[in-house]
Amino acid sequence: MSENQALTFAIMAEYWSGPVASYSDYLRYEKQYSSHTLGQYHRQLLEVARYFYEQKEGWLALDADDIRKYAMSLRAKGLGARTVNLKLSCLRAFFRYLKSYNPYQGNPAQHVKGPKFDKPLPRNLDVDQMHQLLDIDDDDPLAVRDKAMMELMYSSGLRVSELVNANISDLDLRDAQIRVLGKGNKERIVPVGSKAIAALKSWLKVRVMFVGADDAPLFLSKRKTRISIRHVRERMREWGVKQGLSAQVHPHKLRHSFASHVLQSSGDLRAVQELLGHSSLSATQVYTHLDFQHLAKVYDNAHPRAKKQK
DSSP states (O other): OOHHHHHHHHHHHHHHHHHHHHHHHIIIIISOOOHHHHHHHHHHHHHHHHHHTTTSSSGGGOOHHHHHHHHHHHHHTTOOHHHHHHHHHHHHHHHHHHHHHOTTOOOTTTTOOOOOOOOOOOOOOOHHHHHHHHOOOOOSHHHHHHHHHHHHHHHHOOOHHHHHHOBGGGEETTTTEEEEEOGGGOEEEEEOOHHHHHHHHHHHHHGGGTOOSOOOBSSBOTTSSBOOHHHHHHHHHHHHHHTTOSSOOOHHHHHHHHHHHHHHHHOOHHHHHHHHTOSSHHHHGGGGGTSHHHHHHHHHHHOTTTSOOO
């Protein structure tokens, strides 16, 4: 590579990588996204940059036809509709960021539609299956810990990241509540049910066996360190098999079960949104499809123009 070619390469690379680095800093420090989410955005954008690098002179040179061409190339590679839509969503967010610094810059991805796909409904365990899963004998310290984790997740609708990041100081047994740090470092306080309180008290009695150099984490592993997300997933999958459930058990399924069961009993979508820590109601509305008949019944009993005449 000649000196001039090397210089051109460096300038072109800056056209592509510079805005991505700036956007990554914005997501990290302003939006406070997790390292996992940051990595996903960074990889997606660099993939687009590699695709257009030899065709265009940077992000600002892209138009809607370019984005459509890129989306078609993804489909030609055999990528699924959901994956393509996620990549397009990432591009829309990135160009919105660029537009905030350059009001004359359009968003070439804004109106590029991805392939249609059926969004699957969240899968949850029914009440009987939850009772079956949580019917665990407290004859082993690890079983005591795992029961407390699952009871807490089902009782309070925690994300698995919120569970593993919880510290013992976040738990308030007297007022039956726990403080959790959700997405975007948003803090919320959620109630903890009586069954979960009992399981947590049992865990706290044996927790001393797991405490190491860091005694802050609420849940610890045999290595005397904060339990990891991967470990929680493995333990829950094992318990699903051990308890004889036909459906696979994973942490998010307990969160789904919490949401659908609370909504089924209360019909209060706003309350479920607050408990889950959803920033928008649209993220919570998917649970309304799980038991529409129950919500219709609530409506029939509550609305003055829907009540049957006696």
